[in-house]
Amino acid sequence: MTPPRWADWLLELFVAPHLLEDVQGDLHEVFYKQVREVGLHKARRKFIWAVLNYLNPFFIRRKPREYSQPTNTVMIRNYSKIALRNLSRHKTYTFINVSGLAMGIACAILIFTLINYHLSFDSFHSHADRIYRFVTEQHRETVSYKPNVPNPFGKVFRDDYTFGEKVARIATADGVLLTIQHGQQIRKFKDDVAFTEIDFFDIFNYPLRKGSIKTALADPNTAIITEKMAQKLFGDSDPINRTFRVENKIDLRVTGILADLPPNTARRTEIYVSYNTLKQYDEWMANEEAWGGMNSAMQCFVRLRPGVTAAQVEEVLPAYVKKYRPTNKNVHHYKLQPLDDIHFDGRYGGTITRRNLWVLGGIALFLIGTACINFVNLATAQALRRSKEVGVRKVLGSVRGQLFWQFITETGFITTLALLLAGLAAWALLPFINDWLGAQLTLNPFADWKPAVFLPVLGLLVTFFSGSYPGLILAGFQPVMALKGKLSHQNVGGFNVRRTLIVGQFAISQVLIIGMIVIANQMRYSTQSDLGFNKEAVVMLPVASDSKLQTMKTLHQRLTRIPGVKTASLCQAAPASNYNVWNTSPRYDNRTEDEAFSVSVKAADEQYVPLFDLKLVAGRNLLPSDTTKEFIVNEMFARKLGLKSAQELIGKPLSLNNDKLAGPIVGVVQDFHDRSFHENINAVCLMSASDRYESYAVRIDMKTVGPTLAALEKTWSQMHPDQVFEYQFLDEHIANFYRTEDLMLHVVEVFAAIAIFIGCLGLYGLVSFMATQKTKEIGIRKALGSSVGQILWIFGKEFSRLILVAFLVATPVAYYLMNTWLKSFIFRVDLGLGVFLSAILGTLLIAFLTVGFKSAKAALMNPVKALRSE
Template sequence: MIKHFFTIALRNLERNKAYAVINVMCLALGITCAILTFVLVTYHLSFDTFHAKKDRIYRITTELHQEGISRDASVPQPMGKAFSNDYEFSEKVAMVFSNSDMLVSVPSSPGDKKFKENLAFAEADFFDILDFPFVQGNRNTILTEPNTAVITERIAEKYFGDQNPINQVIRVQNKWDFRITGILKNLPVNTDRREEIYLSYSNLKDYDSWLAGESWRGLAGGMNCFVLLKPNVLPSDVDKVFPALSKKYYNERDAKAYQFKLQPLSDIHFNPELGGYLAKKNLWALSLIGLFLIIAACVNFINLATAQALDRAKEIGVRKVLGSGRKQLFWQFIQETAVIALLALVLAFALAQLSLPYVNELFAIQLRIDIFQDVYLLTFLPILLVVVILLSGFYPGLILAGFQPVLALKGKLSQKHVGGFSLRRGLVVTQFAISQLLIVGTLVIANQMRYSRQADMGFRKEAIVMLPVPERQKSTLSTLNSEIARIAGVEKVTFCSHAPASPDFASVNFHFDSRTEDEDFEISIKIGDDQYVSTFGLQVIAGRNLNPSDTVREFLLNETAVKKLGARSPQDVIGKRMRIGLNNREGSIVGVVKDFHNKSFHETIAPLCITSSNNWYFSCAVKINPANLSTTLGAMETAWKKTFPDQVYEYAFLDEQIARFYELDNMMLRLIQAFAGIAIIICCLGLYGLVSFMVVQKTKEVGVRKVLGASVKNIAWLFGKEFIRLLLIAFVMAAPFSWWAMNHWLETFAYRIQIGAGIFILAILITCMVTAIAVGYKSIVAALMNPVKSLRSE
């Protein structure tokens, strides 16, 4: 029986090739999106889930309670020891300090290989908390001795080739030698730990004495504390003791400001506020879009199947007369649907494989589609196939199976017997609504990204090259400055800790003038010399710029800081004294600069000060003339290498660094653009197929109208007016939801566009144009048909 049904299904598909091709293509596009979405979502959900004790692994984070609450993944350096000694909640506690772009070399190599690497200083218990497997070395003694290191297999091959790396020596920052005592298996792609070199934590004092000190005041970016809780300990119980810990190690005011909280390992990847990659709500939004596209494809199938039902009425009538029951006919159609869905799945799997390199490039990840290795995908595909078959085939199957044989054989069935146009209207409206939702989303995100790129940030960002400064002796800085300044094409040079818009230092200990207590807000800190203001084009609106002398401690404030201090005008703070937590630096306020964006547009402009200090000049910013760019860059490289011959040269354009603030937003834009395009294609194919059947049903009507004088325009409107009406209904349905959804997304930006009527008008115009193309072509063909042919049988 099954073989018989299968044979009939194939014959019906062969008989209606156009119908079959449209359905297979639509379903294949929908399933392709579903597969890619599923693989992407499961990839992100798998991050750091391979650790055996993952449910008991937490990271201690800092909550800064001032005007509001801000959170930081970093903790004061003494946290690990204090938590371990003062409380009995944990089995293991490990401090880890991560740093990027550290110079690593092999002193024994012939060419003295040098590379910039991400590395971390880690306590030995770190590898008892997180289960990164070792291929060489004794896990029990790893990093217990000073000047020892652990590296991955990839790093071992990169530096030592075929040699045994154990007991080999690497040199960090051209200063410190570390003996390799362990080799880690290459890190899996689904971990947020990106460091491939781990150094003994006891050597942190050599890198920075303050980082390795006992000060509880201030946070150093990259200083993390990981905890493995005992089996019966609840994280809520641990969170309750943190206020007491703050009171023990801080004065009364700071104890209120510095609060701590556990963060589950599973939350790290999904918490952008604490350095995570993306929020989980983005994954759920992506899943919802994938679901919408599957629904749109199934809607096509239902529409075309019910529209074609009248053409199959006599076949169904004969089968019923010959004894086929309603149940048999229903399952026959389900089998036909299954054949189409199976073909679509095979095609979708191939399309997903072809699309995967583009997805990997877009997200800078390493996804694979392997049903034999991925048990989740192997489970998902059959479930998806069944859902598609039931969604697509259930209703049309009931319609076909419910035909009355007498009416079917006499050809007296009409549209009302297949659900009329009411159901199809609803389904077409659903398709239009999904398309418009995605189009509106694309337009809003694109406009916000354009605004983020083009809006004035309050400083100069074009044609500025950022160079690293690995050594900060005054004589070295002077040499580099003079070498670069004499290059033709170089207009300005400044040394600084950070560019105006970048991660920066922050101080919660900010004392102003003669006030008895520190201010109750955090102030951001930029370190720059006297050329910082002119190089970046900042505007001094009161007072003067910083003096060239590095020994005189002076400060510039921004307008926001002045307002926070309660001053009536910028002039009121000139000459006042202030102190910040950066080594308790104290000096006079000599000027006020106009507000500029010191972070991305996701964040509000923060209170900020600018001061100078040679010890904190990590970067050299060079304003260049864009003419003869390659010559200027080459000369700058020569000058830099002459100053730092033992270092690895690299540079970056400031505007490109700022663009990376919106990397994830741009990824989402490109993905939604692709999904919107696919939704439009599915909609077009469906409309084309539906209009094709409508043309067949209305052949005689079109002929009569043409005989009575109807023009091509009149005939085209006959078919098109119904869809225009449905499009307007879909717009009324989709507009409020898309407005709400995109406003919700825009809330992540402190500086944002407003969603105006123009975006919705453009969305409906795009959909109208697509509809006109899909419907218009077939309508015009019908209108140009000779009426004699359509009326010949009358």
């Protein structure tokens, strides 16, 4: 049932090529209509006459009018004028597109800057591919990962093997007291200090501005400082050969000035002291025979010789365990960690994982993609309005390519404006992002080639992906149908593609919303649950580094006499703490070997248990003592021993640290969380040991917190005038356990809000399209008596279905992702039905508010006006 082929030949012969497709389409439509009305035979005859009537009587081939080909400059100028005219005429359309694209692009710029910053960490060192850090896997009842090795490891490895071109140890002391005297004025503050072997500066590229790197740290009591630290310590005066004091006991002479550390290095210490000074600061860390334990401050780096692999080195390292730790139940496995992995491996204290960076990159792509999708939705919704414009242009001689580039030019204007706004927004937000993340992100396309390439490439890609589909649709309109107003929504892409894209948008949005709810619930659970002790209104003050026992006792008594102080305790650390933690293997009931598990030891006086409201389930509290004579353990200690009741522990002997600390167990306390909720409750042992006290725990009355803190500072400073006073509330310290999760929560909140906003723009585009396409339907329904509510439901049921479908897609994905995330917590919330119901109800509410105005406007439209437009 096809038209006569020779009739098409006539058209090809006499009709200009640029009009042939449109003419054939129009005449074929006439033919099919005639087939339905008069049958195939008569339709063919009518089709022949239609062709002959279309052609002029003399069968003269009609040619398009000859035009001079405009230059590229003229075409671009014309495109630009028309684009600006269209954009200024439809301000709402322009605003929505620009705001959506700008928000997505701004997020992409910030995420790109963050990824670029992290991936550049320590990449500037020479021979970075041959630099490694020695790390330790500790195998007890579980495996733990430490970024350090025993103190003598570096020296022994350097002496025994030639694998390393350079080997260097570095022991970092955090927050040490620094004192500088300027005439009669004494300045004091706290900062980090690293005791460093000189080969460290051969391994790493930290250039020296003044002094000689070979001799600067050759002598004891010498130091190298950065330019920034020199300004902080000595102002504008020459720092070379100037002295400062560490912990009121070590005088250091400045022998070199380092260039300021770049922001993209894991090493942030700005004071480096000769390694042979370490013994004056900490004799145990300087002990070349101390294989029995490890201090996280001690690290060792190596630059391997060319051709030597990490696997070759790791093959010989087990020999050190057999030689120096043959009977220790805490089995060490020494490994090499590549330099470019130090910043990313969370097991060894890495800041961020590469997986998280790729997740952020995926979020950036998603936000850009959804912004482009919204542009497509809105552009195709506007396509029917521009159909007659396209028809006129085609009749006047415009070809498909010209129309396509016309629309691409309009998209380019929108993208350029969005890119400028996004760049300004990203630049303005960077200081807040840096404060928030504790980073040093910079965005300077003139100083770094990566953003200089990224920004224009991003603009071109957004322009292409946003403008291509609408441009192809508009350029593909048949002029006859466009001028007759016979185009329908099928000609502008239909609903199916748009529906699919919007379902995808809202599925991702709901995944983010569910993630936000789960993380918030877990954070609330972690910080507000009963920890097994009372953390409220407790202030932790430091024990001064030079404090003697009598000084500590005197200050303790003076603190308890301050109005507003309820009680105070001398201790090593709070019940839950990430620092000042000592783990060792216990020996119970005079057994011949240490137990297979480790115990977390906390030195504390007799006020510790009542101050923190620890619950005794058996036995009694510690008696006043300055030395270790007895122990209190927790219920987990009994469970790890396999005992049926805590009462069985009372009176049994216990020894720690190779029998150096021994005494009976006199009490058992109820289990309390000694670490974060990421970890299980450990076996804990409390004991009196004045030589290990490092903190004063002070419970205060929060009604008089201001005057009480001032009195605490005054009293403490009177006893230690040459020290720096610091304090921290215990609940703030515990909140720091979850700093990463808190940061993640805020990031997810921001991205969820942006994703919802962009998704709502897409929904608005769909409703706009529906309102345009259903104008006549709404007019007829209203003329036949439909109410406003019934008209609104036409729109409501459409997006409700889409959101429900998106929810069905998002639910299993969100469940899997959040269940995986929650596995990092030993103590965690359940993924209940309420989480998912909250997400869908919240999304529906936001969607109703988004489409309400446009839907109501369509529902309230005058039906006469709608029907007259037919």
